Amino acid sequence: MSDYQTHEHDVLVIGAGGAGLRAAIEASAAGVSVGLICKSLLGKAHTVMAEGGVAAAMANVDDRDSWKVHFSDTMRGGQYLNNWVMAEIHAKEAPDRVRELEKWGALFDRTKDGRILQRNFGGHRYPRLAHVGDRTGLEMIRTLQDYGIHQGITVYMEHTTTALLKDGERVVGAFGYDRERGRFRVFKSNAVVLATGGIGRAYKITSNSWEYTGDGQALAYYAGADLMDMEFIQFHPTGMVWPPSVRGILVTEGVRGEGGRLLNNKGERFMFNDIPDLYKNQVAKDAEEGWRYVEGDKNANRPPELLTRDHVARCINREVKAGRGSPHGGVFLDIAWIKEKVSNAPERIKKKLPSMYHQFKELAGVDITSEPMEVGPTTHYVMGGVRVDGVTQMSSVPGLFAAGEVAAGLHGANRLGGNSLSDLLVFGKRAGEHAAEFAKKYEAGTIDNAQIDVAAKKALSPFDRPTGENPYVVQHSLQEMMQDKVGIVRTEADMAAALDGLSALKKRAAAAGIDGNREYNPGWHTALDLDNLLVVSEAATRSALDRQESRGGHFREDYQEKQKDFSQHNTVIRRGPDGGMQLRREAIPPLRDDLKQVIEENK
Amino acid sequence: MSTSGNTSPSSGTQRAMFRVWKGQGEQVSFKDYHTDVTGGMVVLDAIHQIQAETEPTLACRWNCKAGKCGSCSAEINGKPRLMCMTRLDTLDLSMPVIVEPMKSFPHVKDLVTDVSWNYEVKKRIKPFKPRKPDAPDGTWRMEQSDVDRVQEFRKCIECFLCQNVCHVLRDHHKHDEFAGPRHFVYTAALEMHPLDTEDRLGHLKDEEGLGYCNITKCCTKVCPEHITITDNAIIPLKERVVDEFYDPLTKLFKMFRPAKSG
Ligand code: SF4
Ligand code: SF4
Ligand code: FES
Numbered sequence: 001m002s003d004y005q006t007h008e009h010d011v012l013v014i015g016a017g018g019a020g021l022r023a024a025i026e027a028s029a030a031g032v033s034v035g036l037i038c039k040s041l042l043g044k045a046h047t048v049m050a051e052g053g054v055a056a057a058m059a060n061v062d063d064r065d066s067w068k069v070h071f072s073d074t075m076r077g078g079q080y081l082n083n084w085v086m087a088e089i090h091a092k093e094a095p096d097r098v099r100e101l102e103k104w105g106a107l108f109d110r111t112k113d114g115r116i117l118q119r120n121f122g123g124h125r126y127p128r129l130a131h132v133g134d135r136t137g138l139e140m141i142r143t144l145q146d147y148g149i150h151q152g153i154t155v156y157m158e159h160t161t162t163a164l165l166k167d168g169e170r171v172v173g174a175f176g177y178d179r180e181r182g183r184f185r186v187f188k189s190n191a192v193v194l195a196t197g198g199i200g201r202a203y204k205i206t207s208n209s210w211e212y213t214g215d216g217q218a219l220a221y222y223a224g225a226d227l228m229d230m231e232f233i234q235f236h237p238t239g240m241v242w243p244p245s246v247r248g249i250l251v252t253e254g255v256r257g258e259g260g261r262l263l264n265n266k267g268e269r270f271m272f273n274d275i276p277d278l279y280k281n282q283v284a285k286d287a288e289e290g291w292r293y294v295e296g297d298k299n300a301n302r303p304p305e306l307l308t309r310d311h312v313a314r315c316i317n318r319e320v321k322a323g324r325g326s327p328h329g330g331v332f333l334d335i336a337w338i339k340e341k342v343s344n345a346p347e348r349i350k351k352k353l354p355s356m357y358h359q360f361k362e363l364a365g366v367d368i369t370s371e372p373m374e375v376g377p378t379t380h381y382v383m384g385g386v387r388v389d390g391v392t393q394m395s396s397v398p399g400l401f402a403a404g405e406v407a408a409g410l411h412g413a414n415r416l417g418g419n420s421l422s423d424l425l426v427f428g429k430r431a432g433e434h435a436a437e438f439a440k441k442y443e444a445g446t447i448d449n450a451q452i453d454v455a456a457k458k459a460l461s462p463f464d465r466p467t468g469e470n471p472y473v474v475q476h477s478l479q480e481m482m483q484d485k486v487g488i489v490r491t492e493a494d495m496a497a498a499l500d501g502l503s504a505l506k507k508r509a510a511a512a513g514i515d516g517n518r519e520y521n522p523g524w525h526t527a528l529d530l531d532n533l534l535v536v537s538e539a540a541t542r543s544a545l546d547r548q549e550s551r552g553g554h555f556r557e558d559y560q561e562k563q564k565d566f567s568q569h570n571t572v573i574r575r576g577p578d579g580g581m582q583l584r585r586e587a588i589p590p591l592r593d594d595l596k597q598v599i600e601e602n603k
Numbered sequence: 604m605s606t607s608g609n610t611s612p613s614s615g616t617q618r619a620m621f622r623v624w625k626g627q628g629e630q631v632s633f634k635d636y637h638t639d640v641t642g643g644m645v646v647l648d649a650i651h652q653i654q655a656e657t658e659p660t661l662a663c664r665w666n667c668k669a670g671k672c673g674s675c676s677a678e679i680n681g682k683p684r685l686m687c688m689t690r691l692d693t694l695d696l697s698m699p700v701i702v703e704p705m706k707s708f709p710h711v712k713d714l715v716t717d718v719s720w721n722y723e724v725k726k727r728i729k730p731f732k733p734r735k736p737d738a739p740d741g742t743w744r745m746e747q748s749d750v751d752r753v754q755e756f757r758k759c760i761e762c763f764l765c766q767n768v769c770h771v772l773r774d775h776h777k778h779d780e781f782a783g784p785r786h787f788v789y790t791a792a793l794e795m796h797p798l799d800t801e802d803r804l805g806h807l808k809d810e811e812g813l814g815y816c817n818i819t820k821c822c823t824k825v826c827p828e829h830i831t832i833t834d835n836a837i838i839p840l841k842e843r844v845v846d847e848f849y850d851p852l853t854k855l856f857k858m859f860r861p862a863k864s865g
Binding site for chain 1: 642645731750
């Protein structure tokens with residue numbers, strides 16, 4: 001028998017970024033007892049990094065905006081592979097979720113008449129992102145945190161979950177350990193909400209922190225749930241490229257929203273050279289029109305820098321490959337040029353983009369009010385994840401819910417900027433609500449000690465191999481390989497090689513070891529994360545191999561166009577009875593007629 | 604910090620030594636590590652490199668690597684700083700770089716301390732309580748200038764570096780009676796929130812121990828978010844407390860005044 005402490009809650013939320021906090025708040029409001037597990041300290045989750053804003057069709061700045069336009073933009077961005085039930089709910093409910101934040105103390109920037117100000121962002125037809133300078137994520141997480149701590153939620157800081165516990169088909173709890181002392185914990189709960197975020201650490205260049213090792217996706221996978229759309233990974237076009245230690249750190253799209261232009265080493269504004277058909281009618285003809293758009297002229301179209309992220313990332317990639325890149329392998333992002341247009345440019349830049357100013361000044365020694373930044377693509381977000389019901393957020397396993405980045409569906413093949421903050425509010429709330437409902441409806445399940453023993457043994461296994469390979473080294477090899485073979489531009493041969501590479505890495509991970517004790521031992525934590533990273537990497541690779549076309553975040557050099565044959569299904573991954581990964585194509589339910597019409601009207 | 608150009612990182616590699624506080628409980632001491640560093644690296648990179656090369660068990664906290672989450676607080680060559688924002692090319696690498704955990708909180712292991720006290724203190728501060736929505740659509744109207752006034756305080760990333768340097772906590776260990784500069788910033792953010800109607804002045808005086816602060820400004824000096832903690836948060840709060848509790852005129856006036864309005 002393993003030694004562990006037990007905690008009981010009606011609803012257990014794993015992950016305390018925006019989605020997890022919002023879910024916990026909602027479940028608690030429904031009158032059930034809630035446990036909230038964070039891998040870090042409370043308030044440190046990756047949501048703090050979100051800069052641009054939260055998308056919600058409040059129409060405060062442009063009264064032509066409505067849920068219908070937001071819905072259509074989201075579907076177009078997702079190349080129509082979205083779970084349209086979610087896209088509809090999201091567009092309709094986001095405004096209320098934002099106003100609710102204000103009720104809880106968030107302070108957004110204001111319009112002249114005192115309402116919440118909204119800004120332009122890639123792929124959104126009208127100014128739609130509620131924001132606070134460029135630190136919207138911090139404002140959101142702090143608001144949820146400061147409100148949440150008074151809602152009777154039990155918070156477990158610095159805890160890692162390594163397995164979900166099941167009673168028959170149902171999930172009835174979770175197993176994990178506290179990072180500080182390494183003691184095992186068993187959480188008994190009627191419903192579990194996964195809100196663990198993304199998988200960025202599977203890649204070498206990423207905007208994600210150490211936490212984003214695909215824990216939730218892997219936990220769900222091992223519990224028998226479906227993963228969906230794992231081939232769709234968003235490479236954000238603008239990460240820092242220099243100095244090497246900050247490579248990958250995000251440069252907000254807000255820079256482009258405020259007029260920032262992308263230039264190659266010839267000084268060309270190359271984004272004007274390649275505008276996809278789907279967006280032909282919505283892009284500025286020239287720099288002049290683009291600037292008018294930035295300045296709020298309703299008759300002007302957006303500059304091409306504000307096209308969807310996948311497109312911008314590929315254009316940058318192409319410039320660099322063609323030898324037109326910046327000295328450190330990126331391109332130039334220039335906001336300083338707006339001094340040609342406005343007299344108070346430096347003040348304006350510092351006011352609108354304070355964290356960017358700070359970040360470049362302190363980390364790269366670049367003053368963005370007078371010189372261009374060097375930027376290049378960085379692994380940012382996974383559109384795929386746990387397949388959920390659009391209304392309740394329940395996965396294919398009863399009692400297991402997922403919300404935020406760990407869940408799939410809303411974003412389809414590509415996510416628009418600003419839609420993740422609204423995603424986590426809208427679906428965090430729904431997951432919390434329905435998890436609480438589920439918890440009330442069913443009797444408590446039984447915890448199976450055998451499962452606990454298996455989980456405990458697995459968790460301790462890296463200590464059995466004190467002379468095994470350093471887990472950091474294995475992690476680095478995995479990141480290099482995924483970056484190289486399943487990155488922005490993919491081919492059949494590369495991905496086949498990646499699958500071989502993954503088998504070899506699995507063996508290395510199984511032989512990796514660690515010495516020392518269980519107390520705050522990052523080597524141990526890294527060794528345990530490896531398994532999750534391998535699951536999500538394999539799921540991404542297999543899904544990407546199967547999709548023989550290019551769409552959204554998934555670009556195949558050997559199939560550069562969108563294919564009709566691939567436009568009607570999602571790729572779904574499940575753990576087979578033999579423990580191997582099984583893939584199937586799942587048809588997308590036909591779009592409701594009224595929604596079809598909405599899309600037609602907003603073409 | 605100087606202007607652009609001359610602070611651009613150089614690309615040369617050099618061997619550097621890091622003297623890191625290592626261990627837990629009674630078994631703690633400095634341990635030296637050598638690693639190669641290049642231009643533009645920050646202290647956190649060096650710690651990560653040491654983990655990957657020689658000491659996988661070396662414990663530290665971090666998340667964002669961009670000065671936004673406030674996880675990686677430590678004392679570098681005796682100065683409280685964020686490891687992710689401290690560039691090695693601003694340090695003298697001919698000497699060992701000394702990296703220690705924050706001193707005002709119980710030590711856990713290596714560079715990690717137990718900061719949970721901060722979370723408890725915050726929980727005791729009365730939360731935001733908005734006035735009734737007064738716009739026809741059931742929300743509020745606010746001026747940008749009113750919002751701007753509090754934004755400075757809302758930038759706080761909860762790194763607790765200010766708590767770490769404040770002598771009331773560091774030297775006098777008044778953790779039971781004194782909330783510390785971070786929580787004065789938090790209280791100021793609430794008190795100056797354009798919609799808030801709660802009254803925290805009594806709490807501020809009696810529970811948060813605002814009176815212990817003697818305006819040394821050490822907190823302001825270390826704040827990585829450049830929040831003017833003392834001048835903009837603490838002093839105005841002190842003035843409000845004085846007005847509320849010690850000024851006879853205000854007291855008299857209060858009798859005829861309805862509850863605090865936004
Ligand atoms: S100014 Fe006050 S709060 Fe800040 S360090 Fe000095 S005594 Fe502490
Ligand atoms: S006020 Fe400044 S120093 Fe203090 S916790 Fe906040 S960010 Fe850190
Ligand atoms: S890692 Fe986030 S502030 Fe240093």
